[in-house]
Every structure is written in structure tokens, then in C-alpha cells.
Amino acid sequence: MTHRLAVLISGSGTNLQAIMAAIDSGRLDAQIAVVLSNRADAGGLSRAQHAGIATEVLDHRQYDSREAFDQAMITTLDRYQPGTVVLAGFMRILSALFVRHYAGQLINIHPSLLPKYRGLHTHARALEAGDQQHGCSIHFVTEELDGGPLIAQAPLDVLANDTVDSLSKRVQQREHLLYPLVLQWRAEQRLELNQNGVMLDAKPLPEQGFQLV
Template sequence: MSTTSSGPDKKRVGILISGRGSNMVSLIEAARAGDYPAEIVCVISNRPEAAGLARAEALGIPTQAIDHKAFASREAFEVELDRALRGHGVEIVACAGFMRKMTAGFVEGWRDAMINIHPSLLPSYKGLHTHARALEDGVKIAGCTVHFVRPELDSGPIIAQVAVPVLDGDSEDSLAARILEAEHRLYPHALAMVASGAAKVEGDRVAYRQFQINQMNSLYWPPLS
């Protein structure tokens, strides 16, 4: 039995994963709320062994594994992936730890309808090993970003960000854990803005509509005395 409720005003969301799907779970749980503007209609993984598939099934979400290794080319895999998404009537694609580089053709086919979360304050620290690189550079504030997907790696109009302080003695693991906790709150918030129409791409930036900004405080780290 599905845990999401369907309605005419809810956008249909498909989640792409490759691993355990912790951000996936945060989106599924957020979508349980009756006033949430999106419903999760499927979870698809390019890795049949991904732990997130079982987690999604336990939460009542239809799942599908499309093993990219079974296809002769990246394009052939994406044809099947696109078919699966459209077969579920997906309107918004949410990448949640989908560790597969996409072709420009696939990305453009979902232009302004595919979003991703990245564990840094983009445009800083694109790619892998973001936390290690941030610690090596000695930054005092790290964070995460939700953005619309573009063909260039970790690029595209930024929807939402959250800043996370870097603490003395932080390791890569401790910083990653703190940022992941922030991701679990940021991603549902960003998806809701996109699904409701409060955040839309204009030109190549995101403009906010129907959204009351009531937090204007700056974050100082270390805090001001």
C-alpha cells in the first residue's frame, strides 16, 4: 500500500538512487504530509544491489532496478531509464545519490525538471571528495546545495543552500555527517518549492515566487562575541 497521497495539484516525482538512499527517505517521509505539493511515484536505481531499493519498498513506493552494466552504451541505458520515468508519469526527477554521469541529451530532455543535491556550497567543490577538500583548504563554513541539473558536472541554477560550520577537530566523516543531516532537511524544502511553483528558472537563475522570506540573519562562524 502506498504511503503517498495522490491529488490533482501534486507533482509526480521519480527519485534516482545508486546507494542507501538516505536523502530518498527524507523526500518520501516529507511527501506523506497532506499539504506537501509532490508525491513520490517511483524510485529507480542503476544498481540492483542498492540498499535504498529495499528501504523504498518498505515505505510502499514502487521501485525498479535498471542495471547500467546490462547496456552497451550510456545512451542505451538512458533510453530505458527515460522510458521508466515517463511510464510512471514522472514530472520532476530528484537525483538522490545517483552516481551515474548523464549525457547532455538525457539532461536536456528533463531540463528544468531534474534536480540534484550536492554536499558543498556550489559552485565551490564540485565533484567528489568535497569534505576532504574543504578541510584541506581550511574553510570555516561548508554546506550543501540543491540545484537544477545541467550537462556540466554539479552545475545549474541553484534552488536552495544551507551553511554548516566547520568545527575544530572535524574529520571528513564528522563534517560529512553534519552536512548530511542538513541535506535531509534542505532537499524536501527545495523540492516543495519546485513542485509548488515557488521556485522557477528564469534565464539561468532561480527566482522565488509565492515564498515569504522571513529569515534575514547572517551566519557568522566563529560567532560574534
């Protein structure tokens, strides 16, 4: 059976578009079962709708607690029976309730070489620190913000003339290569999280995960 993805977004959906393109080109043998957003004006929703993909909108402001919102997301997503829940620019901190429900199925992409620069403004922080390398990371989500075990990273060199904008665009290009690759591992049932850590082809990945050259 084709691997089913649920993609969660809050914005324009550039990683969603990269995943859709990988499916269309045959590089990713998966189906996007649903795209869910906490914002009705998220640009990624129209991308999904134009491609005939089911969309759901749940406004977090309509719920009286983070747990109530997350339970509503669980109820909605479970109807689509996702094999992997993909965070692609979903700008909400998830509760333990949600993370535990999808343990081992929930992955996130983050614009830094974790564990560096958890949270926001990663490109500015890398430039301010004078880092020679920057990039993006994909990890399984745990209750620790941006702290789950690493699956893969895509490093790149910081150029002398880089700005926040130029660095962001180059990191995004790496994200668009890395996310479909990792999702194909999931589709092929090669990637899992168990008591021994992150496993690819039944072998533990190193602490920093797979490094995309």
C-alpha cells in the same frame, strides 16, 4: 493534482528517506511515483518497497553506451509522468540526451557549497583547504557536471575537531532539511528554471540561491 516525483538513487537512500518522512509528516505535498536505481543492491530500494513505492532497476553495465542507458531510463521514467526528477545520491554522470529531456525538471543535491568542490571527496577537500564553512547545494542539472544554476544552499560552520566522517554526517543533516523544502516549492509550482534563471515566486533568486539559516 499531487506533484509527482521520480527519485534516482545508487546507494542507501538517506535523502530518499528524508523526502519520504517529509511527505508522511505533511511538510511535503508530493507523491514519489517511482524510485529508480542503477544498482540492484541499493539500500534505498528496500526503503521504497517497504513504503509501497514502485521501484525500477536498470543496470548500466547492461548497456553499450551512456546514451543507451539514459534512453532506457527516459523510457522507464516517462511511464510514471514525473513533475520533478530528483537525483539523490545517483552516482552516474548523465548524458546530454537525459539532461535535455528533463530540462527544468531535473534537480540534484551536492555535498559542498558550489561552485566549490564539484565532483567527489568534497568533505576531505574542504578540510584540507582549511575552510571555515562547508555545506550542501541544490541545483538544476545542466550538461555541466555540478555546474547547473543554484536553487538553494545550507551552509554550516566547520568545527576545529571535525573529521571527514563528522563533517559528512552534519552536512547530511542539512541535506535532509533542504531537499524537502525545495521539493515543496516545486510541488507548489513556485520554483522554475526559465530564460531569466532560477525563479522563486516569479522573482529571480540570487546567484548563490536561497540560503538556509
